[in-house]
Structures are given as C-alpha cells and as structure tokens.
Amino acid sequence: MKLDHPEHPAPVDAAARKAVHPVICYPVEGLPHPDLTAYRAAREGWTLTAEVLVPPREARCFDVPAGHFFRIVSVEGPQVGDLNLFAAGNMGERFFSGKTRALHGTHLSTGDRMWSCLPYLRPMATVTEDTLDWYGFDTFGGAVHDVIGTRCDPYTHALLSEGDQYHHCCHSNLTRAVAAQSGLPLHAAELHVHDVLNVFMCTGFTRDTGQYFMKASPVRPGDYIEFMAEIDLLGALSACPGGDCSDEHSSDLASCHPLLVQVFKPAAPPKGWQPAGPNAYDRSHGAAYQP
Numbered sequence: 001m002k003l004d005h006p007e008h009p010a011p012v013d014a015a016a017r018k019a020v021h022p023v024i025c026y027p028v029e030g031l032p033h034p035d036l037t038a039y040r041a042a043r044e045g046w047t048l049t050a051e052v053l054v055p056p057r058e059a060r061c062f063d064v065p066a067g068h069f070f071r072i073v074s075v076e077g078p079q080v081g082d083l084n085l086f087a088a089g090n091m092g093e094r095f096f097s098g099k100t101r102a103l104h105g106t107h108l109s110t111g112d113r114m115w116s117c118l119p120y121l122r123p124m125a126t127v128t129e130d131t132l133d134w135y136g137f138d139t140f141g142g143a144v145h146d147v148i149g150t151r152c153d154p155y156t157h158a159l160l161s162e163g164d165q166y167h168h169c170c171h172s173n174l175t176r177a178v179a180a181q182s183g184l185p186l187h188a189a190e191l192h193v194h195d196v197l198n199v200f201m202c203t204g205f206t207r208d209t210g211q212y213f214m215k216a217s218p219v220r221p222g223d224y225i226e227f228m229a230e231i232d233l234l235g236a237l238s239a240c241p242g243g244d245c246s247d248e249h250s251s252d253l254a255s256c257h258p259l260l261v262q263v264f265k266p267a268a269p270p271k272g273w274q275p276a277g278p279n280a281y282d283r284s285h286g287a288a289y290q291p
C-alpha cells in the first residue's frame with residue numbers, strides 16, 4: 001500500500017469511484033444508551049473502597065464489582081497507561097479493542113463503552129467522566145485514549161532492534177501482573193493479555209502514510225478517566241515504559257511516573273441500571289445448536 005508509483009494505471013472512472021461517499025459501518029444509534037445522568041447521580045455519597053498504585057514500568061491488577069466505579073488518575077507526572085479488562089472469574093471474556101474501535105471510533109471518551117470479545121460482546125465498562133475530553137482531535141489528527149494501538153511488547157521490539165531483550169514493555173508488565181493475580185505460570189498468563197485501551201495516550205494515523213503515531217500526552221497530575229463497571233471486572237493496568245510517550249517506548253530512557261487506580265462503591269447502583277446480560281445471538285451459526 002501507499003506506493004509512490006502504483007504498478008497499475010487508474011481506470012477511466014477512478015475519480016468517480018473515489019468520490020463515493022463513505023457510510024458509517026456501525027451506526028451506534030441503535031445500541032442501548034447508558035443513562036449517564038443516572039450513572040453520575042450514583043456517585044453522590046460513594047465510598048472509596050480500594051486504591052492501587054501502579055509503579056512505573058510495572059502493572060497491577062484490581063477488582064471492580066458490577067455497579068461500582070473506578071478511576072485511573074495521573075499522579076506525579078504525565079504518564080500513559082495500558083488497560084486490560086476481564087470478566088471476573090472468566091478470563092476468556094476480555095476486552096475487545098477491535099470491535100470497540102469499530103463501534104465508537106479510534107479514541108474513547110465519556111459515554112463510550114469497552115466491549116468484551118466474542119462470543120460475549122457486551123459492555124464491560126462505560127466511561128462516565130474524562131477530564132481530557134477538551135482535547136478532541138488536534139491538527140495532526142491526534143486524540144487521547146486510543147483503541148488503535150495494541151500494547152508495547154518485547155517481540156515487536158526484538159524485530160525492530162535486531163533481537164534486543166527488553167522486559168518492561170506493557171505486554172510483559174501485564175503478563176507478570178496477571179500471573180501474580182491468577183496463579184498461572186507466566187507463559188499461560190501471557191496468553192490472556194490482550195489489546196488495550198491506551199489510557200491518556202495521544203495517538204493517531206499520519207495523514208500522508210496512514211502510519212500510527214504518538215505524541216506527548218496532554219495529561220497532567222490530577223487528570224483522570226472514570227468508568228462504571230457493567231459486569232464484575234478484573235482489571236490490569238500497566239504504567240507504560242514510554243512515560244508520556246513523547247519519544248520512545250520499549251526502553252528505560254523515558255521519564256516514567258506511577259498511575260493510581262481508585263475503586264468507588266456507590267450508596268446504591270444507578271437508578272434503572274442492570275448488570276450487562278448475555279448477548280442476544282443464539283450461537284447456532286446457521287447449524288443445529290450443539291451445546
């Protein structure tokens with residue numbers, strides 16, 4: 001793709017074909033909408049039940065019961081976080097970055113949801129507040145909290161660096177944290193680590209080549225993104241070795257800071273809210289159902 005000199009000549013109607021207007025793949029108007037007013041009202045009188053400080057270049061796990069809230073808070077300095085979510089008690093149900101992107105776009109903010117993988121596909125968490133929502137899209141096409149990157153990992157790093165071994169990429173941090181939480185051996189835990197929500201990370205695609213880019217995160221201490229858990233959750237958050245991701249990751253060169261996770265229990269669940277139920281698809285896939 002993106003050859004400067006294509007091998008094949010454009011057909012005579014090339015301009016007309018290119019001029020066709022796009023349509024949104026997944027119009028989300030039909031999705032059940034979270035009642036943000038009710039969600040936010042439930043914060044009144046809530047109780048802080050847990051705090052987890054994620055050290056720089058490390059990851060930690062945390063539990064959030066359905067109907068409770070959690071915040072990821074910037075402390076000490078600009079720092080990007082890589083977030084994995086699992087259904088508590090079933091690590092096979094995990095965050096589905098690709099479908100979340102297809103539904104909500106390249107970056108998440110207030111009102112958007114983190115969806116679980118097939119065959120579950122239900123909301124895991126809803127963003128209820130984002131202090132960086134003012135950022136929008138900048139002139140480079142960059143925005144905050146992306147679901148277009150994956151997570152920094154030592155395999156890509158080895159490919160790009162003639163085999164250099166770096167052990168504190170988010171993939172490895174999350175692997176160690178999930179292993180410690182689950183009791184699984186490291187290599188078994190690694191298989192559960194999945195594509196992330198890049199919390200506070202400022203990213204986009206270059207307009208000319210379509211390449212994934214990052215730039216210094218606009219996050220500052222005190223900023224946070226807040227979620228309400230739609231199901232019982234196990235979360236895992238890595239404080240990326242890229243720090244604010246202004247320059248490079250997959251090394252110890254960037255200035256890194258901790259991230260704080262806070263879990264809040266509301267006095268009562270949001271009015272009218274129910275935990276997310278199973279997806280309505282019957283899973284027969286056109287054949288006789290075999291349980």
Ligand SMILES: [Zn+2]
Nearest residue numbers: 152170240241
């Ligand atoms: Zn990372």
